[in-house]
Amino acid sequence: MASNVNIEFRKLFINNEWVDSKSGKTFPVINPSTGESVADIQEADEADVNQAVQAAKKAFERKSTWTQMNASQRGELLIRLAHLIKDNVSIITELNTIDSGKPLTASIGEVLQGVSLLTYYAGLADKINGQTLLSDGPVFSYTRREPIGVCGLIVPWNFPISILCMKIGPALAAGCTLVIKPAEQTPLASLFIASLFKKAEFPAGVVNMVPGYGPTAGAAISNHMDIAKVSFTGSTEVGKLILKASADSNLKKVSLELGGKSPNIIFADADLDYAVEMAHQSIMYHSGQICCAGSRTYVHEDIYEEFVKRSVERAKKRVVGDGFDKKSESGPQVDEDSLKKILDLIESGKKEGAKLHCGGKRMDRSGYFVEPTVFSDVNENMRIGREEIFGPVQSIFKFKTIDEVIEKANNTHYGLAACVFTKDLETSLTVAHAIKAGTIWVNCVNYFSPQQPFGGYKQSGIGRELLVYNKILRLSLLYSLQIKTCKIILYCLTYSMKFCVYEMI
Structure with a gap:
């Protein structure tokens, strides 16, 4: 189409x-679905x-x-x-x-x-x-x-x-x-x-x-x-x-x-079907090309095997194709350089001992398409566990205790966002307050609104988007303004929320 x-x-x-x-030079715009100018x-x-x-x-x-x-x-x-x-x-x-x-x-x-x-x-x-x-x-x-x-x-x-x-x-x-x-x-x-x-x-x-x-x-x-x-x-x-x-x-x-390597933490009491779908969307939406994507999926050991099984089933069902095809859930990577980087990181995951369950290859068609990919048995020493992939690659880690997962989630140079899935209020707030990231989603993912500031800790950036005073104003005469680091926590009040990055529209 x-x-x-x-x-x-x-x-x-x-x-x-x-x-x-002034130079008279031009540059081509490439349609990533076809690879043609x-x-x-x-x-x-x-x-x-x-x-x-x-x-x-x-x-x-x-x-x-x-x-x-x-x-x-x-x-x-x-x-x-x-x-x-x-x-x-x-x-x-x-x-x-x-x-x-x-x-x-x-x-x-x-x-x-x-x-x-x-x-x-x-x-x-x-x-x-x-x-x-x-x-x-x-x-x-x-x-x-x-x-x-x-x-x-x-x-x-x-x-x-x-x-x-x-x-x-x-x-x-x-x-x-x-x-x-x-x-x-x-x-x-x-x-x-x-x-x-x-x-x-x-x-x-x-x-x-x-x-x-x-x-x-x-x-x-x-x-x-x-x-x-x-x-x-x-x-x-x-x-x-x-x-x-x-x-x-x-x-x-x-x-x-800037960049991110956001943790997506799934506790044993979470609604499993809902958590699997949210974790899938958080990394597969727009073919993984989201700075705040949940690219490190931490799953409690009690539900780990079942979570991996269902995540693989969901990834295999994802429809990837041309953006003008109404059946497509996601499209291609933006260009060939991005495609090559993703494939290189996938190969590194296989070589370093992660278990590849599905995907992992370029799709056999024109354009820059990568199969939805799921790895389990990932750890923080692997490249896919620490580097920003910016592609449809779900890396699933296992954890046992809340203290362990907080330490692992914070063991990164990035701090843009994080997701937490649990029915326990104390657990959700403990984790949300402990994670060093600018946005924490509880029982939801990638939810944005004009009223909410957005930005990261550490090497995920400086300042916040959607803060008018911080962004483009200065104070004169006798007064100066210091903006402290800001974290926003969004708590989903219902499990009935259907996923859409722009659902508030």
Whole structure:
């Protein structure tokens, strides 16, 4: 099956105009379901980023249309943008599936989540308040929250629409101007959304989009002296480069949402059928290409063998195929490099003594498809037990006591998320409070909402997404703000919740 959608936007979007890259270079967009090129996109590099930054900088000048705009008017523009995205949901959904290979049902959920995020932050635009402070002496002191300036937003390929909206919503609500680099693997839907900023009547220069590669366009954003803040979602390795670039340039603020190796802990009293399905979805959804995926499944010894048996049965039934096939539960890996990395890690698991129950191979068809794979008898010394695979590979560990599993779950450089399945309130809260991770799901997985902050501990990142004050505001006059590390715990109150990453839509 295929899409008939027209790929209209292939250039850079700077100062509300579509322009060619200064070098004239282009790069191909590959459909991961077929391995074939579907479009050539203008490739931004340092010169183009500089042009975009200058446009954003001009739009942020003291007497510009944007900076003189009322906060409620900024909110109205965001609402207008949200409505335009919703009006074009079919086109954006198909472009997203062409880009990433994910099934249409997942793509439409992602686009609608983006609408939800923009709507939420539109409502916050006129609610950014300072404080009046008591002071010694004959003075009147107060705080004023101000936009930080030009923000560089570097968006990943796995959720290019929802994370784009997650970043632009709070930044625009606060009055910042933006230079956005979509991932080179998935620029099509983002470029279509760029066209909607002009239709929504955002002033020229407020939003600019420069598709290109990380070592060129991404590095230019990270090193630019006129960018005050970078928000990046992606790998830990690249996050470290961005943090170093901040130190070497202008000490720009950074938000980094990075890799993960999240534990998924199943206690003996859990509803077994429900826990098996949730654990399956937490690692197999979007072919495992989720930073917070439950990639380390810890199962109590009393139910271990039965859990493995049922997990293997479920993995064998999973339908993997083209995103435009309504039967597909998940699609391909995003590109050939990702495919090769996953297959290499699978081979390492077999060589290091893990027991392969199913999958483990590239599917015999065009595109970058990997069979749903299940290993048991995994330990933390194996590569599949400690490295982020970013593929449909379920690694199942055994544990005996609560103290043992807490120690094992925390024995990682990452700390993005964790899942706990148990009917015991004391057990769930003990584990949730002890795990060093930014989000803890109890009896549910991968549940997100615009009202909830998201981010990690340790090498899973710095800062939190969806926190408007932490993300893009600074405090002036007599006051400074320190944001402490934040953990959010989501407790599912019923076992009737059907799985969907974007079920709240």
